[in-house]
Amino acid sequence: MNINWYPGHMKKTKDLLQENLKLVNIVIEVIDARIPISSKNPDFDNLFRDKKRLIVLNKYDLADPNLNKAWEAYYKSKGWSVVLYNSTNNKELRKLDNAIAEASKEIVERYKKRGLLNRTIKAMIVGIPNVGKSTLINSLAKRKSAKTGNMPGVTKGKQWIRLTGNIDLLDTPGILWPKFDDDKLALNLAFTGAIRDEVIVLEEISLKFVEKMIELNKVDAILEKYDIEQGEKPLDILDNIAYKKGFLLNKTEIDYLRVANLLFNDFRNGKLGNITLEKPEELN
Structure with a gap:
């Protein structure tokens, strides 16, 4: 079986990420905790190699608790910040806020040393379709999803959202990659609904x-x-x-x-x- 699924808008999204990467300090990557390999776009590691990264293992409440710990340890060993999160539970919002603040701490300290106090941290949130990114953003933005306006990146398909803690978040559309050569990977994406049921x-x-x-x-x-x-x-x-x-x-x-x-x-x-x-x- 070979699933090919790379609509034109996904290529545009990848171009959008590359164009706006220079505007952000930190990348928040949302992954499905049930399929941490298959739901992680392999292009991202190269694209974001020079950026501070926060991995959000979303839907961890649906995943095996022991493997949640194993995956958390694995990503921390890569030098990335990690948080287990359930985007449908607003009670966990503080945990995500704290994780973003912790991941940004080094950047904030660097600004302070340069005498730049209360400098806004700019973050980009990325992920493949159906990993819960939109639900997560709505929770962070307190369901206002307000554009901060008059900033680079406020165009169709992306928007800046003002969060608490002096953080501006650049939302981007979900993006898959051009071809699934690995059947297991493609099937895992189909199982969880990352590939729409209508095309399989x-x-x-x-x-x-x-x-x-x-x-x-x-x-x-x-x-x-x-x-x-x-x-x-x-x-x-x-x-x-x-x-x-x-x-x-x-x-x-x-x-x-x-x-x-x-x-x-x-x-x-x-x-x-x-x-x-x-x-x-x-x-x-």
């Missing part, structure tokens, strides 16, 4: 998801959720879900699309439990 064969992807759960020894989460037997083949699991739920087009034909929609909705909403699809050692 969801029924086929759902079978790949079942195979992934078997590989990770997480298939019991599916069996328990739908109260079914595993069967001899991965396809049997989809069949058994369909029969259990009555997802039939007629007495014998299974509605695999309906099964796939149920399975992915439950996975993406954490109803199959806390599941992380990737481990740090895979990078080695």
Whole structure:
């Protein structure tokens, strides 16, 4: 399987990032904690190599707690600031504010030594589609998303947002990369919804998801959720879900699309439990 997904607007977004990088002090990169490898654009490490970086492992509440700690330790070992975050929980907003302030501390101190007090810190927030970046920004901006105006970068497709703590945040559209040569990576993005369901064969992807759960020894989460037997083949699991739920087009034909929609909705909403699809050692 080879998923190609690089619309023209994503190339424009990459150009936008390069054009505005000189305006910012710090880059905040939002990653899906369930797929920290697949949801991290490989272009970013080269593009932002000279910038202070804060990694936000978003949706950590849906991921495996032990692997959350492992990924946090891994990114800290790279010299980056890291925060585990849930963008749908406003109670965690202070934790994110503190992480941004901590990541900016070195820059603030440098300004102070130069006699520049209360200097505004400019941050750029980046991430692939559907990692929760927009929800995070709305929380940070207290849902005002107000443009600060009269600054470079206030154009269609991007905006500066004034945050507490004397920080201006440059929002940018989500961006994937030109080609997915690694099937595992492409599938992980499809599983979590980073690639829109409309551009993939969801029924086929759902079978790949079942195979992934078997590989990770997480298939019991599916069996328990739908109260079914595993069967001899991965396809049997989809069949058994369909029969259990009555997802039939007629007495014998299974509605695999309906099964796939149920399975992915439950996975993406954490109803199959806390599941992380990737481990740090895979990078080695």
